[in-house]
Amino acid sequence: MSPDAPPARAVALLERLIPGELREAVLGDLEEQFAQRLRTQSPASARRWFWREAVFASVALAFRGARRAVTSPGDSLMTSLLSDLRHAVRLLWNRPGFSVLAIATLAIGIGATTAIYSVIHPILLAPLPYPHPERIVTLWEGTDRATRDNLGYPTWNDIARGNHVFEATAVFKSWQATLSGRAEPERLAGQRVTHDYFKVLGVAPALGRDFTADDDVKHGPTVAILSNSLWRARFGGDPAIIGTTVHFNGFPYTIIGVMPAGFENLVDPTARLWAPMQYDLTLPWACRTCHHLRGIARLKSTATVSEAAAELNALSAAMVREHPTDYAKAGLLTIPLREDLTSGVRPLLLAIVAAVALVLLIACANVMNLLLAQGALRQGEFALRAALGAGRGRVIRQLLTESVTLAVAGGAAGILLAVGGVKALVLLSPPMLPRLSEVGVHGSTLLFALALTTLVGIGFGLVPAFHASRRDLNRGIRQGARRVGGRAHLVRSSLVIGEVALALTLLIGTGLLLQSVRKLLAVSPGFETAQLLTMQVQTSGVRYNADSATFDFFDRALRAARAVPGVESAALTSQLPLSDDFDKYGIHLEAHPRANPEEDPSSHRYAITPGYLATMKIPLLAGRDIDEHDGAAAPAVVLVNQSFAKRVWPTESPLGQRVRTGSATEGPWRTVVGVVGDVHQVNLSEAQPDALYLPEVQWDGADGALTLVVRSRSDPTLLASALRQAVWSVDKDQPIVRVATMAQLVESSAAERRFALVLFEAFGVVALVLAAAGVYGVLAGVVTERFREIGVRSALGATRANIIGMVMSQGLGLTAIGAVAGVVLALAGTRLIEGLLFGIGGSDAMTYVVVTFVLAAVAMLACLVPAWRAAGIDPAQTLRSE
Amino acid sequence: MPVRLGELEQLVLLALLRLGHQAYGVTVQQEIAARAGRDLSFATIYTTLGRLESKGLIAARLGEATAERGGRRKTHYTVSRDGRAAVKDSLRALRTMTAGLGAAWELS
Numbered sequence: 001m002s003p004d005a006p007p008a009r010a011v012a013l014l015e016r017l018i019p020g021e022l023r024e025a026v027l028g029d030l031e032e033q034f035a036q037r038l039r040t041q042s043p044a045s046a047r048r049w050f051w052r053e054a055v056f057a058s059v060a061l062a063f064r065g066a067r068r069a070v071t072s073p074g075d076s077l078m079t080s081l082l083s084d085l086r087h088a089v090r091l092l093w094n095r096p097g098f099s100v101l102a103i104a105t106l107a108i109g110i111g112a113t114t115a116i117y118s119v120i121h122p123i124l125l126a127p128l129p130y131p132h133p134e135r136i137v138t139l140w141e142g143t144d145r146a147t148r149d150n151l152g153y154p155t156w157n158d159i160a161r162g163n164h165v166f167e168a169t170a171v172f173k174s175w176q177a178t179l180s181g182r183a184e185p186e187r188l189a190g191q192r193v194t195h196d197y198f199k200v201l202g203v204a205p206a207l208g209r210d211f212t213a214d215d216d217v218k219h220g221p222t223v224a225i226l227s228n229s230l231w232r233a234r235f236g237g238d239p240a241i242i243g244t245t246v247h248f249n250g251f252p253y254t255i256i257g258v259m260p261a262g263f264e265n266l267v268d269p270t271a272r273l274w275a276p277m278q279y280d281l282t283l284p285w286a287c288r289t290c291h292h293l294r295g296i297a298r299l300k301s302t303a304t305v306s307e308a309a310a311e312l313n314a315l316s317a318a319m320v321r322e323h324p325t326d327y328a329k330a331g332l333l334t335i336p337l338r339e340d341l342t343s344g345v346r347p348l349l350l351a352i353v354a355a356v357a358l359v360l361l362i363a364c365a366n367v368m369n370l371l372l373a374q375g376a377l378r379q380g381e382f383a384l385r386a387a388l389g390a391g392r393g394r395v396i397r398q399l400l401t402e403s404v405t406l407a408v409a410g411g412a413a414g415i416l417l418a419v420g421g422v423k424a425l426v427l428l429s430p431p432m433l434p435r436l437s438e439v440g441v442h443g444s445t446l447l448f449a450l451a452l453t454t455l456v457g458i459g460f461g462l463v464p465a466f467h468a469s470r471r472d473l474n475r476g477i478r479q480g481a482r483r484v485g486g487r488a489h490l491v492r493s494s495l496v497i498g499e500v501a502l503a504l505t506l507l508i509g510t511g512l513l514l515q516s517v518r519k520l521l522a523v524s525p526g527f528e529t530a531q532l533l534t535m536q537v538q539t540s541g542v543r544y545n546a547d548s549a550t551f552d553f554f555d556r557a558l559r560a561a562r563a564v565p566g567v568e569s570a571a572l573t574s575q576l577p578l579s580d581d582f583d584k585y586g587i588h589l590e591a592h593p594r595a596n597p598e599e600d601p602s603s604h605r606y607a608i609t610p611g612y613l614a615t616m617k618i619p620l621l622a623g624r625d626i627d628e629h630d631g632a633a634a635p636a637v638v639l640v641n642q643s644f645a646k647r648v649w650p651t652e653s654p655l656g657q658r659v660r661t662g663s664a665t666e667g668p669w670r671t672v673v674g675v676v677g678d679v680h681q682v683n684l685s686e687a688q689p690d691a692l693y694l695p696e697v698q699w700d701g702a703d704g705a706l707t708l709v710v711r712s713r714s715d716p717t718l719l720a721s722a723l724r725q726a727v728w729s730v731d732k733d734q735p736i737v738r739v740a741t742m743a744q745l746v747e748s749s750a751a752e753r754r755f756a757l758v759l760f761e762a763f764g765v766v767a768l769v770l771a772a773a774g775v776y777g778v779l780a781g782v783v784t785e786r787f788r789e790i791g792v793r794s795a796l797g798a799t800r801a802n803i804i805g806m807v808m809s810q811g812l813g814l815t816a817i818g819a820v821a822g823v824v825l826a827l828a829g830t831r832l833i834e835g836l837l838f839g840i841g842g843s844d845a846m847t848y849v850v851v852t853f854v855l856a857a858v859a860m861l862a863c864l865v866p867a868w869r870a871a872g873i874d875p876a877q878t879l880r881s882e
Numbered sequence: 883m884p885v886r887l888g889e890l891e892q893l894v895l896l897a898l899l900r901l902g903h904q905a906y907g908v909t910v911q912q913e914i915a916a917r918a919g920r921d922l923s924f925a926t927i928y929t930t931l932g933r934l935e936s937k938g939l940i941a942a943r944l945g946e947a948t949a950e951r952g953g954r955r956k957t958h959y960t961v962s963r964d965g966r967a968a969v970k971d972s973l974r975a976l977r978t979m980t981a982g983l984g985a986a987w988e989l990s
Contacts (some may be wrong), residue, residue, distance in 0.1 A: 025956060028952065033924075035950045057925040
């Protein structure tokens with residue numbers, strides 16, 4: 001450097017910082033003056049003068065708007081905060097490219113996290129909407145949660161009378177009630193409950209009265225309590241409803257109460273009316289082995305869960321002693337209500353929370369990266385501020401104000417995204433999610449978003465702020481032209497490695513889920529799902545109290561359905577596979593009686609009409625199908641599925657064996673006449689070990705609701721309305737519900753995994769794009785910094801390919817380190833989604849390889865752009881700028 | 883309503899008036915240093931010039947480049963009619979305020 005030239009770095013600083021229109025004039029003046037000073041002063045003092053002028057000029061002219069943010073001791077905290085804020089907004093406004101990118105990134109991160117939070121909040125976090133909800137437990141028969149069973153009425157009765165730990169206990173079952181006597185009959189979901197049901201929940205009717213023990217006796221008064229929504233929708237919200245009579249299923253019921261508007265019936269959210277159970281111990285279905293009632297209880301404030309467990313064990317032991325053949329083994333369980341409601345969805349939700357957390361982290365890393373790059377460009381500014389007396393804390397505060405401002409803008413956009421996102425989530429959500437009605441962007445969601453935004457703003461701002469403030473004046477100014485120090489570079493590289501690792505983890509999870517859903521939907525349910533339409537036909541009304549009337553109705557309805565044009569075949573079944581139907585009975589073998597029949601195998605029971613196997617296309621493997629000759633008076637016959645036959649009669653032929661269903665001591669012996677293929681009843685992922693089919697007319701009593709299955713010649717949905725009309729031509733008052741094609745049922749049985757998959761896919765794509773942007777950003781920075789070096793290299797004979805290779809290898813090196821870390825993270829992290837996987841391991845090598853390859857390909861694209869730019873650097877231009 | 887001037891603005895405007903066509907950054911700095919004894923930084927001068935320009939009191943035009951400026955062109959400034967009015971107004975106020983205070987306060 002020649003001694004009579006002004007300091008090159010100071011010139012470079014000014015060149016960079018002073019706006020275009022002034023740059024020439026100021027630099028020219030400085031240089032002119034410098035030349036004059038050299039005549040009268042030592043070069044060193046002239047250079048000092050130049051530096052001082054350059055510093056002041058930079059501050060005054062480049063950051064005209066920033067002058068106020070430079071500390072002045074008289075500032076109050078509030079004014080300086082305000083001025084910081086103004087400055088921050090102005091800075092963001094002046095760099096629209098950076099701001100839009102950063103705000104959009106943050107909006108995605110904060111929006112996605114807020115949307116997910118608003119879904120999990122009512123389910124996992126908010127207290128249940130009852131007083132002291134922690135004291136409400138569910139009651140079960142059994143010793144462990146996996147095999148727990150519902151309660152029989154006498155078992156509950158013993159608990160209710162014998163315990164000292166519960167304030168109140170109740171059992172309930174679902175109840176379908178057709179509201180008649182009004183304009184059009186309406187099928188309403190309701191519950192039959194024992195009289196303390198609402199006391200267990202801790203909620204009393206808003207109008208009228210609660211059930212009492214006097215209501216809940218056999219042949220007691222027919223009384224009902226309505227939900228607030230039913231009361232408003234069907235009875236106009238008329239308070240005079242109390243004491244009036246309404247007909248349900250053809251019976252007159254006196255309305256005695258209306259529940260409050262905010263009441264949520266979490267154990268059966270569809271229920272809109274309640275009537276007393278009215279059991280007593282003499283009723284045949286009030287048996288210890290009839291596990292058809294669900295139990296709940298409220299602990300006394302003085303009792304603990306473990307005391308309750310101890311007492312229930314004692315009660316159970318006493319029951320088993322007294323009724324040894326009514327229980328397979330001793331044991332009663334309590335499960336806190338919240339756990340009972342959420343344990344099924346908790347793994348799904350936690351996996352989604354983990355996924356969204358990854359997205360948020362990646363978004364923050366990305367913005368942090370952007371800020372670091374900005375910080376590098378603004379080093380001169382920070383150094384000058386420090387030179388003018390701004391303390392380090394003051395500069396950090398200014399920078400934090402900037403990052404929080406950025407986060408708030410991102411957060412505001414994120415909340416808008418979340419509002420839309422929550423709606424989409426609710427639409428997409430699998431039917432198993434509880435409290436969906438409470439999902440939405442509420443106060444708590446906004447609070448969460450606000451807290452998250454602040455945290456994020458401080459979190460991603462802190463590192464760049466400390467970074468930028470660390471430099472002292474001289475270094476900062478001297479480095480002005482070089483832009484970035486090694487440390488900043490290391491931080492940025494680490495961030496990119498982290499982003500790549502997190503994105504890969506998320507993508508591997510997505511890949512595994514994608515494979516799982518594919519494999520799940522490829523599972524054969526054991527019948528042909530195409531062109532099948534199903535609908536549940538129910539009977540209601542006094543006239544169907546006689547079994548013969550019910551049988552006759554279904555028989556005529558089936559004939560009418562078969563006569564509909566386009567119907568290839570039709571049949572009725574009491575249980576439809578892949579619906580929520582669940583109807584199991586104990587099966588007692590004539591040839592192998594057990595001392596305690598409760599230890600006998602149990603099986604799903606299907607009461608079917610002839611033609612069911614043919615309509616569903618369930619294969620008959622041995623023996624014969626049920627046909628028209630198996631009437632009510634004919635010898636009782638059953639079909640069993642293959643797995644059940646193999647398990648129960650491993651060495652004998654199942655054909656000709658005789659079994660009893662339900663009771664071991666009563667009822668006809670039914671002869672096995674055929675063996676059929678296995679069918680998935682509950683879902684596609686679990687194999688079905690048992691199934692027993694018998695002619696509907698040979699069952700102990702008529703089933704009040706049967707599902708009509710119809711195989712059509714063309715699109716089955718086109719038949720729905722004709723079939724409804726056919727059924728109603730027999731009796732126009734009978735409700736038809738749950739109309740669905742089998743294809744829809746198959747799809748919805750994969751709903752949980754599908755839900756997870758959709759979210760993982762969305763988050764995965766966002767993560768991939770953000771990570772690629774991170775790689776691109778760092779490399780672009782590298783190319784800018786090494787502009788001169790690259791120019792020199794190409795001047796010395798490096799080819800385009802050499803330079804592209806050099807830049808690419810740097811980017812891909814970061815990607816490779818990130819990918820290794822991502823694989824390790826994924827191997828550990830897939831445990832979170834293990835329960836959602838199907839037919840594939842959490843460490844499936846193929847998925848890891850393919851996903852890593854996809855990520856590498858995208859990263860390569862992200863590297864290519866800066867590499868291309870580097871290759872285009874003109875050596876002459878670089879040298880000129882020296 | 884004439885524009886009110888700050889002291890730096892007065893100094894710079896007066897320097898421009900004195901320098902006429904010769905007025906640009908370096909000469910303004912030197913004029914003020916030589917006559918008023920104020921060694922202003924270029925940061926201060928250009929900030930003031932910027933302010934005056936935005937008030938419409940002066941006008942800028944690009945001038946010639948010279949070797950000792952590293953080949954960079956000068957920006958020349960001239961005082962506008964409003965600028966002259968503002969200076970006159972400002973000086974009148976000063977004269978009025980100092981009138982009668984005695985010889986020690988007389989503006990020369």
